[in-house]
Amino acid sequence: MASKTNNIVVDLAKQLDVVDKEFQTLQILNEEGEIVNQDAVPDLTDEQLQELMRRMVYTRILDQRSISLNRQGRLGFYAPTAGQEASQIASHFALEKEDFILPGYRDVPQIIWHGLPLHQAFLWSRGHFQGIQIPEDLHILPPQIIIGAQYVQTAGVALGIKKNGKKSVAITYTGDGGTSQGDFYEGINFAGAYQVPAIFIVQNNQFAISTPREKQTAARTLAQKAVAAGIPGIQVDGMDPLAVYAAVKEARERAINGEGPTLIETLTYRYGPHTMSGDDPTRYRTKELDSEWEKKDPLVRFRKYLENKGIWNEEMEEKVIEQAKEDIKEAIKKADAAPKQKVTDLISIMNVELPSNLKEQYEIYKEKESK
Template identity: 75%
Template structure:
């Protein structure tokens, strides 16, 4: 049966529209985006890169808690989200806070989430999303359920979830895509393959030559996309959304991308498992540089416009961290109150105990 496997694997070729020089290599696949939409996508990517840089600095200053860097994955994250609608439901992993922000989560709440404050997990009215999932792959199960609910209610909306390459080695990944496939749930499953699950190379996790081909076993459509190409990511996600709302079932999208920083700021050292040569190779594929070249050639982007976005991002971040700093500190009683609608006796006792402590 080896020839059958080889035949299947050869079908999963990486989908690309823009090459590393920002040149269009697949004109027929160009998405139908206006000039202003192309510029808005660039604005969001640049803004997100600055947010990442400032978040790393704030983490090092002790002003943020848990943080997973995103630089390098802007096309994979922001371009996929750009293809969604407000009514779509987002189920992110812990690195996917930027998508949540562009989906409507206020920036100060994103900072509160990083600090472990419960308010950072409370989505504002109208923001259709769950808070970032820390358990690897668990959001795939949740997305299957949300997508099935949308399907049963006849909603023209989809559930979109993300995981990394390491997430595809989890049982929840297979259960999620299989369940969604059986019921033609309105789901888009995105795997951001940045080459390393923390420190384990993708090749050491799975024998599969691509992660997109794992869709075959679940009987759903799968595609591998150049995750450093925002136009390709957008087009693939748009296609997946259109299929889902037509009742044609879920889709698995593997984006080939790279994170320039550590896995998280919690002590990971990428120099222990990645070479400087590999880093340099991927820096040449930078999604922002690539998209900038494309837009500049079309006369749609200038250095002045980019600097305006950078300054706006810095100002927004200053205001958001200031608001987060001024936000009421959470208390033990807050956790107890948020745990149950009606407190059991043991927690009623603890509530009274901590109320007394906090009133001193």
Template identity: 75%
Template sequence: MANNNILDPQKTLHEIEEKFEMFQILNEEGEIVNEEANPNLSDDELVELMSRMVYTRILDQRSISLNRQGRLGFYAPTAGQEASQLGSQFALEKEDWILPGYRDVPQIVWHGLPLEKAFLFSRGHFVGNQAPEGVNVLSPQIIIGAQYIQAAGVALGLKKRGTKGVAVTYTGDGGSSQGDFYEGINFAGAFKAPAIFFIQNNQYAISTPRELQTAATTLAQKGVAAGLPSVLVDGMDALAVYAVTKDARERALRGEGPTLIETMCYRYGPHTMAGDDPTRYRTSDIDSEWEKKDPLVRFRKYVEAKGLWSEEKENEVIERAKEEIKQAIKAADATPKQTVTQLMENMYKGDMPSNVKEQYEIYKEKESK
């Protein structure tokens, strides 16, 4: 059937989609393929970034074990997303705010949240939600996409106060299907708020593959509708993620508004430890394909080739991580257990409703015995 339409919106759509080429600096063999974009981190900075990724992989392994032992509560594995998470956080400054999703504990730990508080958060303890003074992080958001709305508000607050900082938030590919996602980027874009919005596209929203989430060829292109500069980046490449984050931060501080960044990455483990079985919706072939892109393997090849890394140095980081994790879980264990009355006191400021007050007195009496 002949197409006699006066307009060709499909052509316009394809033209937009074709512009989103994946940005990469370091290929799978640890070789620089985009020298012009190389952020040229110092040797010390490269070692520090590699150390953080190794440490975080160990933290993930230990957290999974602790969860299985019943010593942690809710936990969302992070292995495979280290370049996306830590490459972005490494480009931030202390004055920047991080509003994490539930898988984004590594970013807030490296931004200054004590590890024992991260463990207490997993256990549902209120102390885990109390960041130390000067540590600009919010608690991980469990509601999918809600952190996007909050980040837009924090970013606007920073702008109104004239603070030289940005608000950074993360969601997954599934989160980009939420209404809060669009409302957040649209609000921030309209007010040119200094925000950086990440979509960590790890290919699966629990068991739903990314291609069933949306008809959009990329998730980055969703930012175009809200007028945001948007980038598609190799999320297994720490240097590329660092570079695009640093660029977005600098533009935000110049008053140019927010940026949307889609990081193409992969989670090797389950969605969470709460019963998800990835073998039911992923094949071993897909896992093997992404394992060849492992962010630690790639970055390790790069720093080893520069003479900055060795097996001995990596083992030192691993042992340090294990010891610090051991001490952090010990500190979490030593924290007095949260009581029901404390929960009520934290929920209500001022007078409690009469029915809650009645229950409060009952539990107060029980806890005094």
């Protein structure tokens, strides 16, 4: 009788270790604003670098004012963005106007910079239908509230781009929590199978509301989830605008050249709560952790870099801050001037031709609203 052996069929620990080692974090600027990866520095002019900084500063002020407006009751739903400017704005900076953005609810800054008027962004926050009456030449979808649903939609939009022979991409964003959703896997799998021009960004801000990333998955990186879909994945220092820009720029070039989708994980942090709807981050985050990430602030890091190059100063930054405050002031006035939303408005824009049940409801509410 043959004796039993303890032969290992597959060294599982080694297998996982090999995968993990393939996903090193791309960084170009360190926390002191110094170049640490010269070979990866993107080809940006001084004017482009200044514009990227301008947009990041503007977005930080927009976040601060939006929080204030929310507390005053002048905005509705709002998800703070401070800390994620490099991840959001530098990724958008690598896009072209013809590219299609499918944002999550925290990704309003990207669609504003893509062309959505600021007052419409405020109206969207208030739940006003005019907030999502998107201009025909603006390639965006309204911010998605359902976690991860935009990943499936992006795969479909990108397939349409491919079938129409367009030299553009569809890009989407979710948080680390979104990678635990079925839609995430379905979206990247479909995109990989059909080799569509899509860019999937995971903004790993360390917490899905209050759940730490390490409690969501046994994977050591979120970027390696791309392996299962057969697509490239990359992890990037999400507080480094140059690294984020470089990664997205390369992913876009691959996509428009017919080389398929890319998954990009940006390691970042949100300084504020998950949303302004009652979340208290002090219940699940420590002061030490907050302090650690504040030292990595993307604005501070990029400011040091530009100042060392002699192309940014305090006067330039103050000018951006004042412009942002003025634009926000005018936009909120315009949002305030929008007509009060009525039920008949909502019913009338739902269909080109109303079915009988909605026609009946329309008449009922029309009578109520006339009183």
